[in-house]
Amino acid sequence: MLLLNSEDIERCINFPRLVQALEEAHRGFALASPVVPQRLIITHERQRAFSLFMPAFIPQSQTLGIKVSSFHPGNAERGLSSVNGAVLLMDIETGQLLAILDGATLTALRTSAMSALATDKLCPHERLNLAVIGAGTQAAAHIRAMTTIRELGWIKVFSRRFNQSVALAERLSNELSLPITAVRSMDEALADADIVCTTTSHDRAQPLIMAHQLKPSAHVNAIGGSSLLACEIDPAMLADAQVHVDHLGCARCESGEISQALALSIIGEKDIREMSALVADHSPPAMLKRGLSYFRSVGHASQDMVTATCIYALAKEKHIGMNCNYLST
Structure with a gap:
């Protein structure tokens, strides 16, 4: 062994x-x-x-x-x-x-790799800006993962603990030789971000991110807020987004955004696409993605x-x- x-x-x-x-x-x-x-x-x-x-x-x-x-x-x-x-x-x-x-x-490796897979399938092959919400293990893993599938412009990190954001930004700036900046507000992190990765321990129904804070063409990888009570993203945003999940059954039972959007009839299950269907579609990202896209990962054994x-x-x-x-x- x-x-x-x-x-x-x-x-x-x-x-x-x-x-x-x-x-x-x-x-x-x-x-x-x-x-x-x-x-x-x-x-x-x-x-x-x-x-x-x-x-x-x-x-x-x-x-x-x-x-x-x-x-x-x-x-x-x-x-x-x-x-x-x-x-x-x-x-x-x-x-x-x-x-x-x-x-x-x-877990950090698997989750960030799944986000990278979704991003690779949905985002254009061009220089993109990245915002990471959270400054823990998953935040670091997602920054590393995103650098492997796209050329990145600026990278911004925002969390409730600014000192932790600064430490992460400095460490990965040196490791990856990329411009990574810790910022003091959510709005500053999200402004002009093409890719947004939410990696928080948020545990409340009040969303962290509202639709008006995002670019109309942004792609969101949501992996934190791991309970039915928690919403990192405003569920109402899903009405105007392409919605993807790693596994529908798990997302329905364990994602606050997905469960609330379904309960409020903001979206129906027919509007949700699983990762298996996404990878089976060989269309280029320009054909697959139109406007805002969202990938919710809750993990699957x-x-x-x-x-x-x-x-x-x-x-x-x-x-x-x-x-x-x-x-x-």
Whole structure:
């Protein structure tokens, strides 16, 4: 069994290869759905937190595994990641463990790669401006992911903690050799942004972003606000947007924007397109995107298994990670 911690996974990151793996997997999902039981959720009311247990089996690749993930928004005050857990990959022939991967790092990688895939399918091949709302692990992952699929002009970061935004902007400016700026207001971040990635721990029904704050042609990747009570984006905005989700069933039950837009008849399910349908359409972005577009990712265990398998293969190729024989005595 291979143990891959956060640093191991970061050494294995290859965004183009992962985005391609997710695209191929979703194209296959349109033909043969993965076996993914409804995720089990255990809430922790005192901590205002929750834990998720998500098994999945992908028939076409014979991939089997489970992800365990806990979301504790209060961890930011402790200097800890708000998302923690692990992904277990299993050998389909024997049931033995192939690998255990750090869940927080893999989650950030998977989510940002899914956003990159949606952006690549929907946004024009030209120099684009990026606004990232939030300054945590997902914000950093999304900035890195967006740089792999488009040439970027300016990049702006806004969060409630300005010092954290500054630190992220300075760190990634040096790492990526790109102009990244921390700004003090949402309006300043969104003005003239072509791509908007919302990566917050927002937990309220009052939206963070209203339609008038966005360019009419903007593309939004919404990945935070992970509950039915939370809306990062004004649900009314979806009436005038192309709406895409990673998985309709999950988005309907776990996205505040999608569930509220459906409940208020702002949109119908026929107006929502899943990622599998998007990747199956080989039309260029200029043909696919008209005006405002929105991609809501709530996560799906099948995507975690695709990501884990890709990272596991890269780790084996590069001899990264620690081998452990858990069956030995």
